[in-house]
Amino acid sequence: MIEVKGLTKSYGDFKAVAGIDLTIEAGEIFALLGPNGAGKTTTVEILAGFRDRDAGSVNVLGFDPATKGDAGRAWRNRIGIVLQSASDAGSFKVREIVKHFSAFYANPRDVDQVIEAVGLSEKRDSLVLELSGGQRRRLDVALGIIGNPELLFLDEPTTGFDPEARRAFWSLIRDLKAGGTTILLTTHYLDEAEELADRVAVITAGKIIEVSTPALLGGRSTAxxxxxxxxxxxxxxxxxxxxxxxxxxxxxxxxxxxxxxxxxxxxxxxxxxxxxxxxxx
Amino acid sequence: MNKVPGTLKLGLLRGQMEIIQFTRQKEAVVFTIFFPVILLAIFGSVFKNTIAPGVTFSQYFVAGMIASGLVNSGFQNIAINIPLERDMGAIKRLRGTPLPITSYFIGKAISVFASMAVQVVILLIIGTAFFGLNLPTEPIKWLTFTWILILGTACATALGVAFSSVPKNGRGASAIVSPVVIVLQFFSGVFFVFTQLPGWMQQVAAIFPLKWMTQGMRSVFLPDSFASQEVAKSWESGRTALILFAWLIAGLFLAVKTFRWENK
CATH class of the missing domain: 3.10.20 (Ubiquitin-like (UB roll))
Structure with a gap:
């Protein structure tokens, strides 16, 4: 699904990503776990085609995300992206904006089913600006999965959630996995990685220091x-x-x-x- | 596997969404639609003179108001709104989908055209009813009116998108864009009779599209006898089309080259 070798990216003197190797298999939830500023978002934004890399090779669903021009359309049709903190679309109704995004894709999911899946059925006719933070985040996910993606990028999906909202969100993510979606998740919450991920990569200062299952992370089972x-x-x-x-x-x-x-x-x-x-x- | 939908079809859908978004901002709608009418009322009351036999200032001014409507709704509105959309993450979100950037541009142009259509209809109705505006009767004039409106919309939209790369973020956008528009309006003969402006101002204005849109609209709303009072002693319709088209191409080129999906 995803194959990354020797990935680097600097902003001026700051090495945001300092040589990352990654392999993500179809059907798994893979978590990039690390503190703020570790390079998680930069990595995801490179993999999702938002940023160009300095060096290394990247293969996402058989495609190089750095490819320019219209070639990316067919590829974007197969992925879903939930980025950090957007505040757009305030004057649209929930169902309106989800339906609009469904039109971008070749094989979208059913609009009402997606709204139901993210738990926004009661809010379908509300304006987006009337949603709470947690509801807005679930709308982000709805827009990320409406195209029926094979691969979903989730960048710090539950930052700022209360515990109840996080549990509801986690169960949504597990449902997506059960439906066959591969998920790359970034988080700085350890419990989130432990709860959701099949495998976890711990990233700090732009480098991956370990890739493991949550149970074996850091030699925990043999400590x-x-x-x-x-x-x-x-x-x-x-x-x-x-x-x-x-x-x-x-x-x-x-x-x-x-x-x-x-x-x-x-x-x-x-x-x-x-x-x-x-x-x- | 179905194919991803076509660029034009998605452009029409984007246009629909842009219009919905616009109409939900009630204050903006009222302001946009009635601003030209208010200006017509003010200028029509202040300047009661005739510019030439049978040509009132109001008649002259309506041409300028329609042309500057293109600049306000197209250029200014877009160049301010795109940086705001960037701030909110709207364009970045779209960038992550299979939506072609061209469809996004088409959607903007459609919303500008829709807004223009409503503004013009209201301006013409109120102008005719209260300010002695005479509408042209010859079909050829309305044909000219239509092509200038369409070409002008495309031109103003493309240049608005291109200029949207200049402001660093949404907060500063208005302060950068608005002065450009106001100066251009004064230079281009929107508020004053163009031929009464200093020569250097006329020459500067002739570089930019607003002067040509205004002159084109005069060719619609003023009698053909007035053409002899223009700088070139003619309406210069061919040159107008050529210059607007050149600006459209330049605008499109710059728009595509410089377009960013997030602020720096």
């Missing part, structure tokens, strides 16, 4: 557990692959109950923060 307890001299701790053995040893040592015994494993967040070197806000 050592930390056993801690109280000694007369203060809290002691020991990192171990075999924490049960450590606890047995301690139990024998204390002759029963171990004071303030705790066993902790690193959360995905701990691992992520360690990976990006504490750069996130």
């Amino acid at each position: 050592k557990a930390t056993v801690s307890w109280m000694e007369p001299t203060g809290i002691q701790s020991e990192a171990s692959d075999i924490p049960t053995a450590v606890v047995n040893k301690l139990a024998a040592q204390f002759g029963g109950e171990v004071p303030e015994l705790a066993i902790t494993r690193p959360s995905l967040e701990d691992i992520y923060l360690k990976m990006i070197g504490g750069q996130d806000e």
Whole structure:
């Protein structure tokens, strides 16, 4: 679906993308996870044909997005794009604008079904400027998927959502995946990547530092557990692959109950923060 | 697999959307439609003289108002609105779809033409009813009227799109575009009788399309006997067509070359 090799892009002296390799398979949800300014949006905008790259090769659905002219029409017919923060189309009604966008594509989805799928049926005759932030974002998705895309780009889709709206949004994205759409998602929310993605690439300072499934990210499944307890001299701790053995040893040592015994494993967040070197806000 | 829809068909759909969008901004609609009428009322009341036998200032002024309507609705409106659309992410969103950029331009031109049609009808009705405006009776004059309106719309739209690349963002657009239009209107004989302007002003104006649109509209609304009072002692219809067409081509070329889908 997507094949990227050695991708770079600089703005003046600033290296936004500093050599990225990526392969995204058909049917998966792939998350680009990283702090603000890591190069996620630049990468997506290059893949979606909005920006030219400095170097590297990019293949999206068998097409080079940097191709100029009308050749891009057939390609854009097969992709859907949801960018960050648009405030346009305020004076159109929801159904009006979705219907209008459906006319751009060769094989669009049914307008009312799409409005239903994004949960805007009750708002179909409302003006776009009357929508809440979350509803507007769902309209963005409706406009992104109306063309029945094989591949959908979602750039930070849930920024500014309340928890309930995010859950509803996630379930919409899962439905799209179930319908066979391949999705490239950028996010700086770890839980979003964990919740949705089949694979996650952690990106920071324009480079991908790891590509993995959420469960294996940062060696999480094999990370050592930390056993801690109280000694007369203060809290002691020991990192171990075999924490049960450590606890047995301690139990024998204390002759029963171990004071303030705790066993902790690193959360995905701990691992992520360690990976990006504490750069996130 | 169906084919992606045609450029012209999508252009017509864009035109429909542009018109819907325009009509939902009620204040803008009222202002656009009645601005020429208000100006006619003011100038018609101030200048009650006749310019030539049987030619009132109102008669002269209507030609200028229609021509500058093209510049206001076409050039000015578009050159200000496109940067605003860029700010809001509207053009970037369209850019991500299979919509050809040409269809977007066609949609703009259609909305300008629709707005012009309404403005002109209202101006002519009110002008005839209250300001002693005489409408031409010869079909050939209406033919001239039609081609100038269509060519003028295309020309003003293309130049508006081209000029929309000059403002950096939507906030500054109006301050950059409006002075250009106002100066051009004074130079081109919209508010004053063209031949009474200083020679250098006439020569500067002759470079730009508004003077030719205005003169073309005079050839419609003034008696042919007035042609002898023009700078060239003639309506110069052929030259008008040629110059407007040249500006249209230049505008299209620049529009396509410089068009951006987001602000810098």
